[in-house]
Amino acid sequence: MAERDNLSGQKFLGVTLLNAGITVLEIFGGLFSGSLALLSDAVHNLGDTFSIAIGYFAHRISQRSEDDRNTFGYGRAQILAALLNAMLLLVVSAFLVIEAVRRLRHPETIQGDIMLVVAVVGAIANLLSAWLLHRGSKHNLNMKATYLHLLSDTLSSFGVIIGGLLIQWYNVTMVDPIITIIVAVYIAVESWPIIRHTITILMQGAPTMDYEAIKTDLLKIDGVTNVHHIHVWMIDENRIMFSAHVNMRDMKLSEAEVIYHRIERVLAAKYGICHVTIQAEDVRGKDEGLILNEKLTDKL
Structure with a gap:
């Protein structure tokens, strides 16, 4: 069991570093290319990097035994981490939508070639991250949730790739803020049920029972x-x-x-x-x- 936990920790560390690296690349790529969609994907990856790191440390804290300070144990460390991450994602989504609407009203020049290259690298990195956690996702719910989330990130990266191709081939810059809004709405929709569920738990809510x-x-x-x-x-x-x-x-x-x-x-x-x-x-x-x-x- 300890060996499995150590292996999970190594994979979480590898995925965290990989996501942090691709986030930095996408931020610079988005700034140089002028692509808001690329920046939105970078923010999504940044959120994932923090989520993976916070989730892992919260998981470690939750393994502590009950003591005189927390007689029910530390299991809610993971709930607090999930609530924090989901709320941050909602705030980020709102800012992305506001900026995307501004871009629709006042279009800006976008370097489609830079956007496309960085998006392809991001998609490959997300696929690699998902592959690293794939095996562990079969016996660990925490890793499974992270694995599924990374798969959604990969789809987001492919959306940016499509946007880059349309800009490169047809110079349709409007597709960039549109993809940004789609990604932002997707993030918000994905985050809201997590917020509701974590608040229910923290309020000592009961599961649905007869x-x-x-x-x-x-x-x-x-x-x-x-x-x-x-x-x-x-x-x-x-x-x-x-x-x-x-x-x-x-x-x-x-x-x-x-x-x-x-x-x-x-x-x-x-x-x-x-x-x-x-x-x-x-x-x-x-x-x-x-x-x-x-x-x-x-x-x-």
């Missing part, structure tokens, strides 16, 4: 007479936490532990819940709602 079905399944366990005050929330995109008050018939603590294990197995197998906290009760709260303050909310 709580009545959960209650029905738990009531099938011998010894359980009622379930109320359910709380479900996500620590990160993979770990779901669950707590509930469970009414049981009067029994020994050793007998209650058997029921605890059965509850944990049902919740893990059927609902993917990884951590369960149960407060056992006899009759207390038996008439209360499934969700805390559910009756009070209904009255209001």
